[in-house]
Amino acid sequence: MKKIYIIISLIATFLMQSCSLDEPTYGKTTTENFYKKQSDIEYALTGAYLQFRLKWKEYALTHHFVGDISTDDALKGASNDGDRRELYEISTFTISTGNGDVNMRWYILYQIVNRCNDVIYYAPQAAGDKQILARYANEAKALRAFAYYNLVTTFGEVPLLSTPMTPNEILGVTRSPVEDVYQLIEQDLKDASTLPAKGEYGSDDAYRVTRGFAKVMLAKVHMFRNDFVSAEKVLEEVVEKDKDYDLLPDYGMNWRREYENSTESVFEIPYKMYPNDKITELGTNVPHYFTSRRVSGYQGYGFKLPTQDLMDAYEPGDPRITYVFTRTGDRYVGDDADQDNSESTTGYHDYKMTVPRTDKEGYDAWMIPYNIRIIRYSDVLLLYAEALNENGNSGKALLYLNKVRQRARNTNPIDPRRSKQAYIPPTDANTLPDITVTNKDQLREKIWHERRLELALEGWRRDDLMRQKRFGTVMRAYAAKYNSEKGKHFDDNRDYLFPIPQGERDKSHGMLTQNPGF
Structure with a gap:
């Protein structure tokens, strides 16, 4: 297990270069003298996994902020409405096009796409074990599909990037039809369904994505699109044939x-840490956002x-x-x-995001396992x-x-x-x-x-309400029941999607159009 975390820390500097302010955050320049051999591809794939858990840019945080706070399951919380105002906007459906948490969701998901595109593109050409390289590519496809699923269900039409591109090339890419995005997602997940099953990886690779993950995400895609026949077929395979889970x-x-x-x-996103190890600091600070502000050893933000x-x-x-x-x-x-x-x-x-103090002893509150x-x-x-x-x-x-x-x-x-x-x-x-x-x-x-x-409170409530086509009905009923701003402003013609980040539209010089109502 520890091996992959050491690899992550060694390659972090290489993989976390930032774009300039006038470049789209969802595009990057590839390094042409890299990706030549199997170890290069392994490093690149590890970098793709890393994008889920970069400190201050953790996917799990946006998963919970967007998936729960926008619904009837959770209030924004914190000390007042102005404390992280972006979440108040998400909670009350008054989202501005410059909302920082919406922008962060876009950024994280496209960073995952970027890293995966490198692996998928270069793995077939790299020197090494072709079977392992093919598996690396399929792992990247599973992760890319997960990222695009979240992008398309959050923003609707989005730029569809399937190969490495330079920032200048990215600037010419417009939003693709939703159908095209789903087509890529489904093909990626079908390819990734040949991955090893849960338990077939060695202990060092126990948290890699599996055939079960790919199939379950494919079923989620079908369910979101109300294709229940296809969903049943995939889920039958997972539940009754593969039997990888219980x-x-x-x-x-x-x-x-x-x-x-x-x-x-x-x-699940692993945040394994080793006591007194300052090299592989890959814990999480996400639980800190959701616990009480008033208890010693917990002092969270209360969101x-x-x-x-x-x-x-x-x-x-x-x-x-x-x-x-x-x-x-x-x-x-x-x-x-x-x-x-x-x-x-x-x-x-x-509760699910409350880590008992005994499990955090020896670690900083902002970096816990x-x-x-x-x-x-x-x-x-x-x-x-x-x-x-x-x-x-x-x-x-x-x-x-x-x-x-x-x-x-x-x-x-x-x-x-x-x-x-x-x-x-x-x-x-x-x-x-x-x-x-x-x-x-x-x-x-x-x-x-x-x-x-x-x-x-596991981040899937918004997803369910959207695919069930009752998001607005539920939220307006919540507002009426509790005389609350939460849900009162929900507009069915606008709020099933979030706005395209204005900063990305500015960088594209108008190539990226905006969603209706924003």
């Missing part, structure tokens, strides 16, 4: 250090507050409540003070259930929906990481009974609801 027996295990990269993990609406969506005895919300009065094992959420307007903070889970197998099972129901097989859909609920009701409502727990869900024999409804429309609502509960 649910952990307890929901809460997913956020414990000992279950990193578990059988349930389809894709992304779980809403009361999310809390009320759970049955009172649902054990998952324990592993979604922290409350004033909770205390983690080893702490000498309770959690204090008095500055949270809802009284809650995000905590893997961030992006895709879990329960997400896959619920997608499969949804696809099956849409295709008229409600009986089989219930099997996979209830598998997720069964795990939830068998979860320990008492968190072993806490020495004090302010609220313990009152479980009994009737907790989370199996769903039995077979009416297609009613079952669809049940599955959608289960996705909200199971995947709460």
Whole structure:
């Protein structure tokens, strides 16, 4: 495992050159005397992975900011509306074209695309083991597809870059039709579906993308496009044939250090660190953004507050409540003070992004070891259930929906990481009974609801509301229910997309058009 982190630190300087202010941030000049041999391609691929976890430019942060704060699951939080005003704009759908967090999302995703393009283009020509080089190219295709999926679902039409290009060449590239972007994504993911399965890599390569990741992302593409027949076919392969994944027996295990990269993990971003090692500093500061400001050893920024609406969506005895919300009065094992959420307007903070102080000892608050889970197998099972129901097989859909609920009701409502727990869900024999409804429309609502509960605060709520074509309906209803600015300004003709960053439009001298309403 440590080998790849050492490689990352050695190549970071080479790979993190910045563009000048008048160049598009989504283009770079390639180095012609590099990429000649297998080790060069390996370094370049490692650099592509690195783009997910550069300090201050971490993909996971934009994943949670955009995926949750823009929805009914989370408020912006922090000390006031002006504290990181960009997030207030995202939360209330008053986004300016110069919004820094929107710009950062564009920048990170295109940096991933850039690095992947180098690998995909140069790997076939490099000297070395052709089988390994082909695998490197397919890993890069999987990562590029993931980046473009996020770009197209965030911005709609975007510049489609599939080969290395110079900044001057980039300036002549216009936005491509959404269909063309999806075509590249789907082909990349089909190519990447030949990658090794989870567990087939050695320990040094355990966090590389796999065939399962590629297939699950392909299924997400199909689901987003309401192609349920294609989605079912891919998900059947993942769930019933490949069987690379399984649910952990307890929901809460997913956020414990000992279950990193578990059988349930389809894709997580690793932040492995070594005590007193200042060379391979590749931890994360993302959890710091989401914890209480008032507790010694946590002192976070207090962003992304779980809403009361999310809390009320759970049955009172649902054990998952324990592993979604922290409350004033909770205390983690080893702490000498309770959690204090008095500055949270809802009284809650995000459990899944709360790292106990004992897990951070010996590390700086801005660089801690905590893997961030992006895709879990329960997400896959619920997608499969949804696809099956849409295709008229409600009986089989219930099997996979209830598998997720069964795990939830068998979860320990008492968190072993806490020495004090302010609220313990009152479980009994009737907790989370199996769903039995077979009416297609009613079952669809049940599955959608289960996705909200199971995947709460994991960054996928916006994605779900968008593909379900009810984003505006849900957010306007939230605004009316809570007399809130959040959701009040949602415009169906504008807010399914974010604006193209104005800075990128300026650099393109008008070649990049703007989305409607901005």
